[in-house]
Amino acid sequence: KEDFVGHQVLRISAADEAQVQMVKELEDLEHLQLDFWRGPAQPGSPIDVRVPFPSIQAVKVFLEARGLRYTIMIEDVQSLLDDEQEQMFASRS
């Protein structure tokens, strides 16, 4: 089973079209294994991306270097998944 320990979901705010394009550049970097939950669209609409642990540093450097604001929407994906699994097993029992 795929494990998501340390994966984070970042919410990126692209202020203008140029910044939307920058995020699209990020989307093309396949080695980062990014999973866009909400893809880059128009300026002002939130962009949510799940970032595997090994890519977090690189992604944050990329964003900060370009002045792209972001917040951490989910600190650790695996901990939410663990909660979800626990809740499912608890409800079964």
Added chain:
Amino acid sequence: RARSTNTFNYATYHTLEEIYDFMDLLAAEHPQLVSKLQIGSSYEGRPIYVLKFSTGGNNRPAIWIDTGIHSREWVTQASGVWFAKKIAQDYGQDPAFTAILDNMDIFLEIVTNPDGFAFTHSKNRMWRKTRSLTSGSTCIGVDPNRNWDAGFGKAGSSSNPCSETYRGKFANSEVEVKSIVDFVKEHGNIKAFISIHSYSQLLLYPFGYKRESPADKDELDQVAKSAVEALTSLYGTKFKYGSIITTIYQASGGTIDWTYDQGIKYSFTFELRDTGRYGFLLPASQIIPTAQETWLALLTIMEHTLNHPY
């Protein structure tokens, strides 16, 4: 396993087997109202089931609702289960809803992407696409909401098999999509088509692949406005509404663009809770409130469809 749909736990997420068992229970408990149809088999050979709710007649005007086309959007399949129970228990009890089912059929496909859904339970909770193999690529799966024959291949989908929005080699390449296409064409009398996703809290109508407004834009916008007001009235959950391309982003090969192009005027897509605290990992405690508020919006759309025959 629940012994009846009254003891089934709607406030938790379930596996594919548990949902398929639920369908059998519901059909057995309401043989005059509910039947389970198999409209095809998935890429990996799982049956694709649709629940039909009918009080008689022959090929009556119908309403289609599907959930779970993107497998990781678990709150949608869970809401679909809740809708199924609601339909069965409200018929004959709620006058407004009874009027709908006395004149129209409802088709509800709860697990529209069974292979992907099974995979989210077994291997990868974050899986979104189908599980079909693409020759020439090691990447798996096609985005079933980019594979429809409506603006297929245009901007708003990817030609890269490794992308989450990979459109597939050709329109309807995915059997999960083709099964619905064949069913809709065969039936020929579907008047409303509602495809349910999460997350973002949006109610959307065509188009996604082009900026041109649909011919019925004003009416669709009005129906969406009323439906969102009904939804918000329950718990205050804020939804936005509008066309796909203006409200969220350009998306080609989408479900409701195709259904609208087929002449199904009342074509809508929901993006359920939340706006991005949990995203696809919405806690199970929010399943029932999400389903309850969404049901009010569905009722609004169904009533409008009943009262505006075309």
